[in-house]
Amino acid sequence: MKPEDKLEDGLEDKIDELVERKGVTRRDFMKFCGLMAATLGLEASFIPKIAQAIASAPRPPIVWLQFAECTGCTEALLRTADPFIDDLLLDKVSAEYHETLMAAAGDAATACLDSAVSKYAGQFLCFVEGAIPTANGGVYGMIGGKTMLQVAREVLPKAKKVISIGTCASYGGLPAAAGGVTGAKGVKDATGISTINLPGCPPNAVNIAALIVNYLLNNQMPRTDRDGRPVFAYANKVHSQCPRRGTNWCLKGFGCKGPLAAHNCPSVKYNGGTSWCVQADAPCKNCTTPGFWDISAPFFDYSGSY
Ligand code: SF4
Ligand code: SF4
Structure with missing residues (x-):
């Protein structure tokens, strides 16, 4: 029997409507x-359950905050070639506030955030993109007259769960690189609030989608490692999954940090499963690790030593 054959009654129409629309x-x-x-490490027998969750599970309210960042994480999610990944964000959750996606701006946007946080207090998932400047009271990052630090302190304690999207929100990333004056930190370090971290520069849209699907399935966050990263995506080192391991095409002599980096990019890949760093002949830069901008430099090392 095919997994499709196990779908519950009534789901067929919802799935037909979904695929027709896409x-x-x-x-x-x-x-x-x-x-x-x-991606979630589930057996194929879970596929009908996942289909059911995507097609008909209640939509959790989501507030998506953007702090010191480049919007690359949102772009990675929205520009994915997979038609169902952006659908997960746009249709299968209730995105109550997302600065990049919403039409409102200025005071109207601030009012929208206040309203969403108050209406869904204790229920909404808060996705955070970008680091939080903390030096000099946080004045290096302002939104609507408030510091990003202040916004985070007001909003995050009211969330059901906080998910840091990308390395900046998870651990500080580029804004926290040596020489910066803003005191940028990851969300947990800046606020003391526990977070699920989905690092990557950018993070993989498949993993963001899988986190949402896992929540739709189980109404809870996945198991994480000591750096707050979901085990389903970060349990193994890039090197241990790399098809170039032990071959003449290995980039270890060019500064590849694959033996240090935890990420599922060799199997999930980017751009709709097209490619990933090493496949594109670029050494891994260990982009999922705290402090990677400083500890991984130089990203390209042609000295031949590792
Ligand atoms: S290219 Fe990098 S990740 Fe791949 S086997 Fe070599 S060192 Fe490991
Ligand atoms: S190969 Fe390395 S630098 Fe590239 S996405 Fe994976 S962990 Fe990040």
Whole structure:
């Protein structure tokens, strides 16, 4: 029996409506559900459950804050070639506030944030993109007359869960690199609030989608490692999954940090599963680790030693 055959009654119409709207086939949708199962380390028997969760689970309210960042994390999610990943953010959750996506600006946007936080206090998932400047009271990052630090301190304690998207929000990233004067820190270090971290520069949209799917399935966050990273995506080193290991094409002599980096990029890849750093002949820069801008430099090392 195919996984599609195990769908519950009533789901067929919802899935048909979804695939028709996205201009893809039902097979594409089931393939995406299979990708989510594989990414989460679930057996194929979970595929119908994932299909059901995506098609019909209650939509959790989401507030998406953007602090000191380049919007690359949002772009990575929205520009993905997979038609179902942006759908997860735009349709399968209730994005109550997202500065890049919402039409409102200025005072209207601030009012929208206040309203969402108050209406869904204790229920909303708060996704945070970007580091938080903390030096001199946080004056190096302002939104609507408040410091980013102040916004974070007001909003995050009211969230059900806080998810740091990308290395900047997780650990400070580029804004926290040596020589900076802003005192930028990751969300947990800046606020003391516990976070689920999805680091990567940028993070992989497949892993963000899998985190949302996991929540739709189980109404809880996935198991994490000591750096707050979901085990499903960060349990293994890049090097241990790399197809170039032990070959003449290994980039270790060019400064590759794959033996240090924890990420599932060799199997999930980027850009709809097209490629990833080493496949594109670029050494791994260990972008998922705290302090990577400083500890991984130089990113390219042609000395031949490691
Ligand atoms: S290219 Fe990098 S990740 Fe791949 S085997 Fe060599 S050192 Fe390891
Ligand atoms: S290969 Fe290394 S630098 Fe590239 S995305 Fe993966 S962990 Fe980051």
